[in-house]
Amino acid sequence: MISFDCCWQRPDFRFEAAFEAGAGITALFGPSGSGKSTAIRLIAGLDRPDRGRITLDDTVLLDTAAGTDVPPHARRIGLVFQDALLFPHLSVKANLTYGRWFTDKAERRIGFDAVIEVLGIGHLLDRRPATLSGGERQRVAIGRALLTSPRLLLMDEPLAALDEARKYEILPFIERLRDEFALPILYVSHAVEEVTRLASRVVRFEAGRVVATGTPSEVLAAVGLGSTAERLAALSLVTGTIARHRPDFAVTEIAHPAGTLTVPGLVGSLGQTLRVAIRATDVALAVGHPGQVSVRTQLAGTIAAVDAGEGPAAMVTIALAGGERLVASATRLALADLGLDVGDRVTALVKSVAIDERGLSRIGTGTTG
Known part of the structure; x- marks a missing residue:
């Protein structure tokens, strides 16, 4: 269970949001600039709020009142961004295993072979990133994050940089990792088709605030007539x-x-x-x-x-x-x-x-x- 309650004031944007998320995929949904990626960066420890408390199960990752701030590398959180960010000079296999070495052997609960099978990338292991399609690179990036055996996986619009054909190709792989690894996932998106297909719970953001939480049916149908959008x-x-x-x-x-x-x-x-x-x-x-x-x-x-x-x-x-x-x-x-x-x-x-x-x-x- 991830519990999040943070406030962060910037010159042109005020972020003040609280939510909880459990097993499965929880989608952080809303228009661009609504605060979804800000929440992800705060959970990962890449930014620090003015005030906040973030817990993951029984571990306090951040508590500004108590002076607690676990550094990003010690939070055991996997990250997948829009850009796969693979090392171009390393093979796919070397990219996959790179982050694994930063995880203690006793905590490596996700096996290499299982990840390769679920993501369908066994035939890519000897290739370099430059020879891969966008969808293949993103599957490798997901595999690299999984092989750190994270307690939580953060996916920040992982399909946004892909064309429609590649998006359609990769969605089944995200479904499989959701179903087979029992790993809590926070999935940032403003694409309705991704949210409805993948998520069991939705947190809807607008202008730096959480305006609705619930099942996809509850949240995505709870729209008024305030605007054409x-x-x-x-x-x-x-x-x-x-x-x-x-x-x-x-x-x-x-x-x-x-x-x-x-x-x-x-x-x-x-x-x-x-x-x-x-x-x-x-x-x-x-x-x-x-x-x-x-x-x-x-x-x-x-x-x-x-x-x-x-x-x-x-x-x-x-x-x-x-x-x-x-x-x-x-x-x-x-x-x-x-x-x-x-x-x-x-x-x-x-x-x-x-x-x-x-x-x-x-x-x-x-x-x-």
């Missing part, structure tokens, strides 16, 4: 079971009590539980059965809440059959024309091509499809 960022997470692969059309069908979700790609295995991220702006509402339409995902529910300001948009919360909630963004004009209000039954329509397959999170086991 907030409206466009709102999303829901809907969980279902993989029921069918359609290789002829390259889609997967997900069974849900409210209906069937059709998502791009042949993902997961039959019977596996899948968490699907759906943006509020990608949800349309229909009264009754929508009839002949191209939209494959049609979910039945009841309007639970309508949040409408003076602007054009309203946020509609739909209680889906089965208990989950889905947020839809609609114009106030549309709601008025359809006569929709709290308590009305609707069908939520989601275009399959609008679902980002990078945000699909596999959280169960099944059989090979």
Whole structure:
């Protein structure tokens, strides 16, 4: 368990935040300049706050009131940044084992072979960093951090410097290290698809402060109508079971009590539980059965809440059959024309091509499809 409570005043920015994080991946989420990386640097000991206390399990890493400040090298925290920062004159194997020598043998609980297997880098060991792709370099950087056997892994936007293809390539490897090493991870990102796929808990930052904490569904859907950016960022997470692969059309069908979700790609295995991220702006509402339409995902529910300001948009919360909630963004004009209000039954329509397959999170086991 990491416990964080720090205040740091700079000429142009005030940071004052507190949060806790446990096992699995906790995402520090928010726009650029909101304080996410500041928190990471303070935990790592790279910067020192004006006031603060940071503990990791039963170890006090920082307590300004008591005069405690464990130096960075003694905190046993692994770091992965946007840039892999590999030594160009060393082989991949030498880069991987470099940090391991700074860890006492008695504390080396993460094995070399296990890391190589999980990250899929066995064929790269004799190569130099200059010959690697961006995704390969970042996997080596993650391996180097893991091989120090850290008590906590900090990942500061590790995919930000990669193109879309390389990001999609590396996400499964981060999932595997999350699941197989049982290592608490703080993961900084402003990319919704990364957060929804990887994190079990989200800490949302704005302007140097924590404004929300909770599950991805709770935090990412808890967006008001204060700005266009907030409206466009709102999303829901809907969980279902993989029921069918359609290789002829390259889609997967997900069974849900409210209906069937059709998502791009042949993902997961039959019977596996899948968490699907759906943006509020990608949800349309229909009264009754929508009839002949191209939209494959049609979910039945009841309007639970309508949040409408003076602007054009309203946020509609739909209680889906089965208990989950889905947020839809609609114009106030549309709601008025359809006569929709709290308590009305609707069908939520989601275009399959609008679902980002990078945000699909596999959280169960099944059989090979």
